[in-house]
Amino acid sequence: MSLIPVEDALSRVLASVAKPVSIERVPLIHCAGRALAEDVSALRDQPPFPASAMDGYAVRSVDVDQVPTSLHLIGTSAAGRRFVGNVGPQQAVRIFTGAPLPDGADTVVIQEDTEQSGDQVIVKERPRHSQHIRKAGLDFAAGDVLLQAGLCLDARHIGLAAAMGHGTLPVRCKPRIAILATGDELVRAGETAGPDQITASSLPATALMVEKAGGEAIDLGIARDTLESLEERIQAARDAKADILVTLGGASVGEHDLVQQALQQQGMELGFWRVALRPGKPQMHGKLDDMLLLGLPGNPVSSLVCAVLFLIPAIRALLGDAQPDADPTEAAILGADLPANGPRQDYMRASLSSEEFEVALTHRAERIPLPVATPHLIQDSSMLSILERSEALLVRPPHAPAAHAGEPCRVIRLSRFC
Ligand SMILES: Nc1nc2c(c(=O)[nH]1)N[C@H]1C(S)=C(S)[C@@H](COP(=O)(O)OP(=O)(O)OC[C@H]3O[C@@H](n4cnc5c(N)ncnc54)[C@H](O)[C@@H]3O)O[C@H]1N2
Numbered sequence: 118m119s120l121i122p123v124e125d126a127l128s129r130v131l132a133s134v135a136k137p138v139s140i141e142r143v144p145l146i147h148c149a150g151r152a153l154a155e156d157v158s159a160l161r162d163q164p165p166f167p168a169s170a171m172d173g174y175a176v177r178s179v180d181v182d183q184v185p186t187s188l189h190l191i192g193t194s195a196a197g198r199r200f201v202g203n204v205g206p207q208q209a210v211r212i213f214t215g216a217p218l219p220d221g222a223d224t225v226v227i228q229e230d231t232e233q234s235g236d237q238v239i240v241k242e243r244p245r246h247s248q249h250i251r252k253a254g255l256d257f258a259a260g261d262v263l264l265q266a267g268l269c270l271d272a273r274h275i276g277l278a279a280a281m282g283h284g285t286l287p288v289r290c291k292p293r294i295a296i297l298a299t300g301d302e303l304v305r306a307g308e309t310a311g312p313d314q315i316t317a318s319s320l321p322a323t324a325l326m327v328e329k330a331g332g333e334a335i336d337l338g339i340a341r342d343t344l345e346s347l348e349e350r351i352q353a354a355r356d357a358k359a360d361i362l363v364t365l366g367g368a369s370v371g372e373h374d375l376v377q378q379a380l381q382q383q384g385m386e387l388g389f390w391r392v393a394l395r396p397g398k399p400q401m402h403g404k405l406d407d408m409l410l411l412g413l414p415g416n417p418v419s420s421l422v423c424a425v426l427f428l429i430p431a432i433r434a435l436l437g438d439a440q441p442d443a444d445p446t447e448a449a450i451l452g453a454d455l456p457a458n459g460p461r462q463d464y465m466r467a468s469l470s471s472e473e474f475e476v477a478l479t480h481r482a483e484r485i486p487l488p489v490a491t492p493h494l495i496q497d498s499s500m501l502s503i504l505e506r507s508e509a510l511l512v513r514p515p516h517a518p519a520a521h522a523g524e525p526c527r528v529i530r531l532s533r534f535c
């Protein structure tokens with residue numbers, strides 16, 4: 118099978134997501150990071166009544182045209198307990214921030230512009246008509262659609278939803294992503310490794326990316342390099358009703374790379390295997406009944422790159438995102454000279470400098486600041502210490518010509534995914 122371009126691979130992955138996951142109602146405080154499933158409208162006006170924005174006195178503006186003037190205090194309107202009655206000529210009501218404006222009053226005089234003496238208040242400064250009053254519905258009105266389906270909910274959305282009168286929101290269920298590391302050489306994080314062993318570092322790292330994207334990570338542990346061990350864990354993923362099974366490693370061509378064979382024995386329909394990218398060439402895709410299969414390569418940097426390119430968009434599609442294939446790159450300036458690229462799309466680990474270049478765009482007069490992306494000299498896909506020092510992946514298309522420092526380039530910011 119020849120290498121397929123990254124865009125084709127992504128289209129095939131997304132085409133194999135049949136439909137978004139179902140919807141559940143969740144209390145607001147548990148909605149952080151969840152994907153809103155439906156448009157949500159306000160159940161009431163906010164504020165629901167004309168309200169005072171200041172502590173002071175509610176008056177009729179005609180009574181305070183000439184100042185100083187003395188008004189008769191007839192009661193108090195507090196937040197949560199309104200004054201019942203009407204403000205008549207030469208009358209005032211003591212009012213506090215957030216309290217309903219009494220009938221008859223049209224202006225609030227702030228406390229600092231008055232003097233109170235018994236049941237009289239002397240207004241010393243002439244107020245602007247209707248000052249310090251928030252009209253009913255100033256913020257929003259009942260029926261206004263303020264939260265759109267597809268939003269990834271944060272504290273701002275939750276505060277707004279609460280003010281709109283909601284206690285729960287309809288969100289997409291978390292897509293269930295089973296993650297299976299494979300290899301005789303692997304031990305779990307924290308376990309003592311034998312002399313020929315290493316830690317399955319991409320198991321917790323991938324789980325974190327899944328959770329950040331709004332999925333639920335199901336840790337299937339480590340399968341050994343036997344068909345029996347692999348098939349047992351694949352069955353565990355089916356039993357867990359996983360939407361996606363992600364395998365880590367065993368995707369390449371060696372005798373111990375049995376993942377594809379094990380999946381095929383269970384009935385996998387292979388989508389593609391091997392993509393024209395670096396790192397991550399052995400990436401595999403398929404389906405086992407309704408379960409999407411993503412075989413990520415074993416090298417931990419390769420698995421992270423493939424998770425960014427294929428797994429996260431698949432999770433977004435499951436969450437009902439209308440554009441799961443939205444371009445994740447942004448503009449930057451190259452910080453070093455680079456040779457011409459080969460036939461695979463390259464994702465180079467790069468640091469992003471905080472000093473930003475001012476760049477004149479050819480098609481626009483304005484100048485925009487851009488970060489400088491400097492690729493690390495060593496690009497070994499096993500090296501996590503370099504990945505940790507990389508804020509971005511610098512994307513180089515297949516056969517890109519040699520490039521020079523200062524030229525425009527495209528980068529993927531890793532903080533969006535990791
Ligand atoms: N003859 C060829 N050899 C290799 C090719 C090839 O095309 N022809 N491709 C290379 C590339 S590119 C990659 S990437 C790797 C990936 O192959 P596999 O997916 O089969 O990965 P493994 O062989 O199982 O492991 C590779 C490497 O990564 C370590 N590993 C595995 N799982 C984890 C994990 N969960 N966390 C951390 N590290 C892991 C494993 O110990 C190996 O060191 O193949 C090349 N070879």
Ligand code: MOO
Binds near residue numbers: 396398399
């Ligand atoms: O493509 Mo491999 O993923 O170069 O390391």
